[in-house]
Amino acid sequence: MLSDTVKSTIQTAYSNYLSARDLKARHGQKHMLAQVARTLGSIELDAEGKKVAGASIAVIEAGTGTGKTVGYVVSAVPVALALEKKLVIATATVALQEQVVNKDLPDIQKYTDLKFTAVLAKGRGRYLCTHKLEQLIQFYSGTVVAMSLFEETMEADEATLSFYNELMTSFGSGEWTGDRDQWQDKLDDSLWSTVTSTHRECLNRRCPHYQNCPFFEARKELEEADVIIANHDLVMADLSLGGGAILPAPEDTIYIFDEGHHLPDKALMHFANQLTVKFLLNQLENWRKQLPKVRLELAYGEQSERLVDELNDGLLNAHQHLSIAWTSLQPWFTRLNADDRTLTLLQPEQLLPFFDILQPLQSPLSALFMTLTAIEESIRKRLSNATDIEEKERLQNVMPLIGRWISRMEPAKDLVSSWLNVDVENAPPTARWLERIDTPEIQDLVLNTSPVSANQVLRNFLWHRCCGAILTSATLTVDSKFDRFLAQAGISENADVMKVNSPFDYPQLVQAIIPSFAVDGGKREPHSLSIVNLIETKLPRETGNLVLFSSRAQMREVYEQLSDDWKALVTLQDDLPKTALIAHHKARLEEGGGSTLFGLASLAEGVDLPGNYLTHLVIAKIPFGVPDDPISSTLSLWLEAKGMNPFQIVTLPAATIRMVQACGRLIRHENDKGTIWMMDRRIVEKRYGKTIINSLPQYRWVIE
Structure with a gap:
């Protein structure tokens, strides 16, 4: 329960912020601020500062223009300070991280009486x-x-x-x-x-x-700061190391995950495993050649001699078994080629041969890893007790080498264990797939495993441990329902949820047009021609335009079919790095000319083109994910086996979120106006189109 002092601090800070900036309270921002305070105010700690019950979590969808950062910082900072917990604000994109660090937090510190220190955390x-x-x-x-x-x-x-x-x-x-x-x-x-x-x-x-x-100097700042600004990747990397390795321990932390819709995918990335077979085979051979140097650096002694002998035997044993595995994997290496470099193993009969190949590797790789960690521990102990300068230098030389060997052995060991683990009945399975690397310099085979759902990963590593958390984004619901995100992120249905609508008057600001010549996005050639037709006949040449494609091939295909006059106005995403691309676009418009950007998924999110920088937005097609993605295809097969519809559960919600994010590029401020051109007729011809339209803001629709 919030104390009267904390309540008063929050109310005063918000009032002072609005007054100092001559702003009126935004309805949605006030509700968000109150919900953050209620949720984090429910955190209970014992006499030792440990949480008594489960983590207090709120999931808040806040439409564009809500002012999310003020909505969570003004409430969360006083609560975190009162509880003596660290506040970690994690974003998914560099652009938002820079905005929070360079603009939002300095403004809050300047225009309120909140006293807190903030620092940017990096890996x-x-x-x-x-x-x-x-x-x-x-x-x-x-x-x-x-x-x-x-x-x-x-x-x-x-x-x-x-x-x-x-x-x-x-x-x-x-x-x-x-x-x-x-x-x-x-x-x-x-x-x-x-x-x-x-x-x-x-x-x-x-x-x-x-x-x-430099790193430990930065760590000192983290330890002293009240608020730490990080990104999702750094939080997940820290959790994969056990938590508290880079950032404060989850038990001492309240998290704010801005752009929270990215969190499940980030979690999957950091808890996946990989083994590059031939590369590791060559590494093991090189390590054996370096053992005499390692032996000299460790110096002679009974324990050192025994450990190095164990290491020699372990390297030899692992190399022999990995050589056999590499030979056994050749049929799959040969099968994969330039046209099809990935093979997802979905059926039990596909997996069976790999269990026979990988089972003999489990013991040698685990034993080698344990020997290396024993050597590392021995070096650390010796360094702690060493008084001889020469001995210290030798140990300081060899320890990073052993550390690097461990860092290469650990994922290999984990991959084999993960691959061999039997999938639990009635739980989402592990995705297993192969990738062939084929360049003039390298020919190799990569074995991969990954959870297909972040539900258990986030539940075990984050929600069960943290003090409290707020997840927010403009895109967390599908058809106004939070169910899909809660299940995906492993958050209890008892968590606080809130949908805060954007303050923008979308019917007055945006016209969404489906032209008469728009076609089904699945019909490749006529669909590309319809986009060419739109650009040549409907898009103004003198305005700021953005055309978002789902595939690079179609983007180039449309560009090649444009007239030379239009080609001169178009800049493709591949032409320049993202920051330079946006700067180039803005410069052309500021000079009085027109500019049209052709972009892919990375321009559909986190790109800010207010005012005249963007007045016409073209959505080429509904952004359905790639159907042969190993994680999605494994999850889809499992859902089908359970009698569920993967399109409704996975594909459509993901596409809807991407569509809402893409459309969100057009209106960034309350005075912006513009047109969205929907070039995929499926949005009105298919039953699922209604779900997408209902998830979008209330545009003024024109269906020709």
Whole structure:
């Protein structure tokens, strides 16, 4: 129950915010703010600060223009401070994260009397590892002859050494903090990856550079901050490491998931498993060659000798069994080709041979992983007790190497275990599929597993542990019902739910037209011709236009059939990076010309084109997902076996959410106006079209 003090703090903060900005209270925003306060106010803690009952969760659909950030921050911050819990705000897109960090939170701090500290959280891979950088400079300078820290044979390169020295000079002088995003130029991914560290490679407090480590400096800020702004990926990565590895532990956290409709898919991505067979086979061979160096770094001693001998035997055993597996997998490798590089295994008879191939791998891979973790633990203990400087240096050299080996063994071990686990009856199965990698440099076979539903993943790793959570987005319901999202995200039906309508007067702002020449989106050639016809005869050349396609092939096909005059006005998504594409579009319009963007799914969400930047939006077709996606096809088959309709349960709701997001690009502010052209006749010819239309705002429809 909220105390009177907290209630008063929330009410005063909201009143001051509106007054300072000369704004009127938005009906939806007030309701959202109250619901967040009610839900989080129901959190009960014991004398030790641990929650007494289950997590307090609210799912709030807030239409465009509600002012979601103010709606949740003004309520959540006072509650979190009163409970002495961290508030983690997680977004799905960089654009929204930047808006929250650079605009929304500073505004709330400026225009209210709320006192809180906020910091942006990033994964370890965004920060420089000064220890690795120093080692690399020594290696490339010829100061170090043999480097057990690095697996690959590296050749001296003056340009690379110059780059490393530039990083070190800039960091050492204080001009650069070691944060990748603050470097003045674009950094090559392959080069940057050599100067960052994973949690397995990190020496932590035992590192000689710990006191000035960019990552741990950022961690100190997290520990001291009241509000942490992250993204869904970072939250899921932290949970997959057990929670509390990067962000505060879930038990000490209240989460806000903005753009919450993305959360289930993000969860699936982080709890999937993968084994790249030939790559790991080559790795095991390389590791065996490096064992003499590892033995020297660990120094001779009874325990070290025993562990290295175990490691040698484990590498040999794993290599032998993986070689046999690779040979046995050749028929499937040969079967897959450039036209069909993915094979989803749906039937029991398809899976049976793989159990025979993978079963012999389970014990060797698990044993090798356990040996590596035992060596890592031994090194950590020795480092804690070591007083000899030379011994410390040797152990500091070898520990990141062992950490990297563990980080490559763990997913392989987990993949085999996941693949061999028997699916639980009456529970969604595990998706299992193969992918062939076929480039001039690499030919390999990748084995994959993934849960097909995030229900249990989120329930076990997040909802059962966290103190409380608010999930919000403009697209959480289908036909005004939350059922589909609650089931997908593993949230109890007893959770608080609220639908807050947009304050925009959509019937006055938007005309949605289905022209007479629109055709069924499944009829490829006539459908493409109808879009060409629309552009050539109906779209104004001088306005800001966006045409959203479901496939790259159709996007290019339509572009090629346009007249030269129209081609000069069109910019394809593939022509420029996303940020540059939007900037180019805006610049053309600001110069007095017209501009039309051709885009795919990534332009259908998180893109802000207010006012004249977008007045005509074309939806090429209903954005149904790819039917042969391994996760969707596995789930669909299971639903069919249970007598359920996968189209109604999975395909249609997902397409509806995508459609609402795509249409949401048009009206961003209350003064925006425009036209949406629906070019897929199925929206009025098929029974399911009514569900899509009912989920959209109340546009002024014109069906020719």
